[in-house]
Amino acid sequence: MSLLIKGGTVVTADQTMRADVYCADGRIAAVGEALDVPAGAEVIDAGGALVMPGGIDPHTHMQLPFMGTVTSEDFESGTAAALAGGTTSIIDFVIPDPQQPLMDAFRTWRGWAEKSVADYGFHVAVTWWDDSVHADMGTLVRDEGVNSFKHFMAYKGAIMAPDEVLVRSFERALELGAMPTVHAENGELVWTLQQKIKERGFTGPEGHPLSRPPEVEGEAANRAIRIAQVLGVPIYIVHVSCKESLEAITRARLEGQRVFGEVLAGHLVVDDSVYRHPDWDTAAAYVMSPPFRSKEHQAALWKGLQSGNLQTTATDHCCFCADQKRMGLGDFTKIPNGTAGVEDRMAVLWHHGVNAGRMTPSEFVAATSANAAKIFNIYPRKGAITPGADADLVVWDPKASRTISAKTHHQKIDFNIFEGMTVEGSAAVTVSAGEVVWKNGSLDVRTGRGRYVKRPNFSPMFEALGKLAARTAPTPVDRKLPTAAE
Template structure:
């Protein structure tokens, strides 16, 4: 099947130009002016942008945390992603049974996604504990295309610093990336205990118990370990604070091998949300928490200056109804996480490009191209060149939209971005040469997505 995209403006991370794109057998076969076809489908995109499909490298589908299961599985979650312009996701697998192998979770998640995912997908390995068997198993995981792994500095399966260093050395030797949830566990636990003992159980104390300094301290420790591990590549997930960014800026100026991701919630929302009445502040319980408003501007600047390389979502959807049931009398009982996989592209375009916080090429870079490069998907994904997968998001820069939960496809009972007015919105999503979303309607089939065996870092 041939597909011809005509009269649109192509935008990559490096340039903006007007040419047509011919797709054959799911890949880009020609790029040029005045292309034509004698069979297949031609689509006139006059006045719209043709960009590489969005890549979200931080989702949590089918996440089971014991007290709750995330509302989006690999079908509803990838449908929502596709409707928002995303054509590839890399999911952070949840914890498995105590003592399980690395492949235990990979096998489970691959089975879930194989039957359900509507766009292409991969996974980050999850490290719950460390021993010789786990270190040896990393070799075969990387051979299987899992070239990034996540370690936690907090939560039940937090890793000790000495083990984190061993992990970084091992992964670096394999050409794999260490990604880290960076928060100082002990300080957080002490503050949580103190607030609960003092009867301070409202949502705002979630933010107060996970202060910026806990993020800063953890990032500093990880950078030090990366250096000691021979400049092992280090990726900080969901950076939330300007002070944390300053640590990363300093490290990169010194030549450290560190990369950073932030998320829309840390660019658009702030800790005032925790003060909403009738427990509505529980909607925004996530870790790291929302910060004071000045951090929004500092993180935007970090994106524009290249110190933050990716914008992902940390899409972790638990119903507000459940958050109220579990957390209304104690913020520590509220499931962590918020939805966002469908709204990421539109928010970043409207608030970033339309409002001139970032250039249109920088937008493409942080939502598609650099995620592909860092996580072994490039150049098949994240780029518009001959031979690349025909994954595109089409954006109408003049289309106006107000975010409303009722119009989204995320399988959760709220959106944290309710009521935000947008200028510029995805109108079409093309995955491997197939139009799977048009004007907000999903046209694809369940299970059409494929597992991507990723390249080494």
Template sequence: MKKVIKNGTIVTAADTYQADLLIVDGKISTIGRDLSDEDVEVVDAKGCYVFPGGVDPHTHLEMPFGGTVSKDDFETGTIAAAYGGTTTVIDFCLTNKGEPLKNAIQTWHDKSKDKAVIDYSFHLMISEINDAVLKELPVVMDEEGITSFKVFMAYKNVFQADDETLFRTLVTAKELGGLVMVHAENGDVIDYLVKKALSEGKTEPIYHALTRPPEVEGEATGRAAQLTGLADSQLYVVHVSCAEAARKIAEAREKGYDVWGETCPQYLVLDQTYLEKPHFEGAKYVWSPPLREKENQEVLWNALKNGQLQTLGSDQCSFDFNGQKDLGRGDFTKIPNGGPIIEDRISLLFSEGVNKGRITLNQFVDITSTRIAKLFGLFPQKGTVSVGADADLVIFDPNAERTISAETHHMAVDYNPFEGIKVTGQPVTVLSRGEFVIRDKQFVGKPGNGQYLKREKYNPKQKEIQKLTK
């Protein structure tokens, strides 16, 4: 059935205005005043904003790590995402050295088949560069529409790639039109610091942070940026957590390098003291990069406001406290890295960002949706409210108040890292391609309705466009 959303205030990355939206066949058909049509369902958005659906560029659903598997899969994870106002996720497909890339991609297709309630796509991890990989990458891009590649600079002897692999990936991405993503921490230095801490009997969760100091993130970020400049390529730094890394991205952009930065809500509202919680509670807050000293929070907020960081991902990678996180009792290196973030990403940015005057309403939409869609080849199908775009829409009540809690969240884990934090602003109704997924704060979607998205190649003109619009 056709739908018309009436009486709402439409907010995009560029504009805020009052209008109605007519939805036909899953697309936005018309934007105007006092719209009506035969056989149309009216959705009243009075008192609410109408945003483009959020795009989460950074999730790890049903991901193997440290002898276990992240708890939220493509069903529970995307349901939670939808409750939070996200209508597209891009998950990381992990590869194995010596195996064809297509095998890893098929594994991720099998994980997601008939499960997702919203649309989704994949990034591809690059762990090695050789003739076989170089031959397969163009095929992956053309046939699978996977146009972004992740290189780990950390997790020595597990995921970590060397600098040659990173540089050759950058060179290849330049040739093929891909966007290279990096987890920027110096894995070799971390490995040394971890071994030293364990040898000294330092095993509590706080040592996860103390053995991954901000200097190792800043160094790796700077190194990746320099290599990007040398390759004349394009780089996206994931989960920026500290002033040192944010500064390196700003410096690279000042030099004209095509470098982009993502942060996450956990780094904006939580700090390193959470890892000091007694009775092993600090394990709930173990992820990489770790939480930082509190003064880093305002640095990150200012970087978002000033455009030095451009996007917000969740880095969703949830593990139960009981039965998974507690694998690391007595040895912090065995605590599975990650947290349940996907559901609260958008509300936290709105409540802590827009409501407190740190960012504008239009910046909020750009940071959670539009810029991500542009960087990862989904715009204008996703990330905006315009005629012809998918009707991925969030009706958002800016005055709704709630307290974040594991008792009321929709993720499949036994804790919430933001427990007790009060937020103002909440999605009321969420549509994916014109169909209700959340309606009046209730789930009405269906597993399997989410579609796999093939993405366009990276558009290098984005950096020039952003300069012109500042």
């Protein structure tokens, strides 16, 4: 099976050049002009279009059991929607119940994901601690290709990891060469504010952002970053939504700490006025954590992305339909948290980033694929257009215009947080593992064609950090100890 993408402009995180791309056996075989390719190769005319690495969404939740229900999107429908938008790989989350062995949960998620139509990997959440968790983390890194572990600092009484768990898990991650990732919200403060706000009579979706102000996110982000600093381990902060978290990340990076930040497409363009919509269902559809913020925070997040203090873009794709959201009628704390976006992330970021002059095309590639591939150690297999890389590509039409709507999207949800937004720039053709899976507005996929992508650990980086820590550690003082008589 071979494919020639001809006549386009190749855009990577490093360069832009006129080149054809030849793919064979699921990999990129050659990049250049006037390529000598075998007869019979399928040809895609990319004239007037850009050829970029397929997107990587490093934060999705397909088929997630959460808050008394299960997300409406499974791995098959979710990865298909991703392909329609130009995203060719996702990193989802295994989230064990408290006291559930990590390996048991991992096997369950692997089974669910076997029907994926695009490539996928997993972060694994640490929601509790004992010796078995310590052992399972080792098995996941060594045998299963997991190099990142998630920690929820929110959701008290469910999956919240207290500081003791963070410390133990961060230490173990450092030993294994794995990356701790954190959902930063102070769970104790959120719970307290939820009770106070309900007592004041706020029971609808408008109570959600009131109970999760920017300060509770900023405090948790700073705390997690400082714990990582003391232990000497890199850290990745997911869905940064406010100035306070960004400031904590920026300060730590300026101090030389290895901290990475992720921002959601939704947090860049949707503001908190949505929670005051007069229609309950519409307002509830936007309930996610952290919540959407004011335009002031949006402006800061764009600057964070432009400055490089935020490196990746994601969606936190976690779909709940209207009937599921209504579980929280009369009590906003029971509205399942989550919104969609895996299909629209690339177009929204191109339109509001590149078209608005906030990003160059190469910076767009970095933020939508290459940086995630580098941070999670699958570059240049993913996120690059170079011989030997996976043939995951998107032929991007920068002039194509469409209006985003739940009526036309492929996501398995009855609402779209970008509803009515007209964007210029979209995926004309998506190629996954060398196969054309999206073309002319139509998907051509088969159940289970997606591959599980193992991600090696970060031994060289972590060895360097260990050497640095050894160089900066103080020398013990040799002093005389007092005797009992003294």
